[in-house]
Amino acid sequence: MSQSTPPSQPAEGNPYAGQPTDGNPYAAQQPTGGNPFAQQPAGGNPFAGQQPGFVPPAPPAPRRGNVTVGIVAAVVAALVTAVIYGVIIGKTEHEIGYAAIGVGFVVGFAAGKLGGSNPVLPVVSAVISLGAIYAGQLTGYAVWAADETGTSVTTIFTEQFSVLTDVWKEGADAMTFLFLAIGAFAAFSGAKKAAD
Template identity: 40%
Template sequence: MSLHVPPPGSPFPGGYPGPPEPERDSAGLGILTALVVALIGGTVYGLVAGEIRYEIGWAAIGVGFLTGYSASKATGGPNPFLTAVAAVFSIGGVYLGELIVAAVINSEELNIPVTELFLSHSEPVTETWEQIFKDTWTLLFFALAAVGAVAGARKASAD
């Protein structure tokens, strides 16, 4: 609770308590925020990596960091449950991004728009993902996303 400076001539010379801080300890809001941020971050990651045809490690960390940071900020403080949820969602966001990379690659080869290929023809996308991304590096990127989510949640709690 913070003290507000009284106006001149006020009967409260030491200040007076301000309005109470709003409580935002809502796990539902944090989960929803983490989900939305992970989906948006994963989509952006996938589109960028697909266009340059290169997997970007710091982008996976960024997806995780933004997911953890946003979830923690939305609830107003640290919450170990939400940190774990953000880590899982950030892994899902990176996986979504990798599927989008596979869709971008296939869309150029098959001459089908990325959205149509991603939403209607998932078989070539998953086959391409298995060929390109199913390796140790993919596990590392998933781990980086989860670590980024934990770091983001801690940073938000420190702010």
């Protein structure tokens, strides 16, 4: 049994009656010769027909971060965490290693998050965290002394700062310096993690 071709439909009932013979519905829209780029300027530059002097915008540079913003963020984080760390030391009358690690990590994380991936920031944040942990320990002694003497922490810092530093030196032991070192390492690591 042989197949027969379907009878041709009238033009008004055939939605494909107006198509070209090769079956391409877009053949009438293409430029001559079937080349879609035939109407573009020579050289294939799609921007050649624009106004003279027009320069397309350059793609944005990869983000390296702003060192200044990172350092400012580290200093602000250091001030806030030093006060918190000092209050914890003053109220508990103990240096707490985890708190020193937290101080360092927060300082480094703030520097890396806002400053970007600049290789200077982990080192700077480690140094700033040393200052923050030291200031926190001094604040702890000041909070403790203020509770004992009934004076304010501000008075102890402003009028008896040399006594405060002498008390810190006398109380400093291997654990004090270990907390400083671990805090600095946490700041270095925090800055690198935040920048990734």
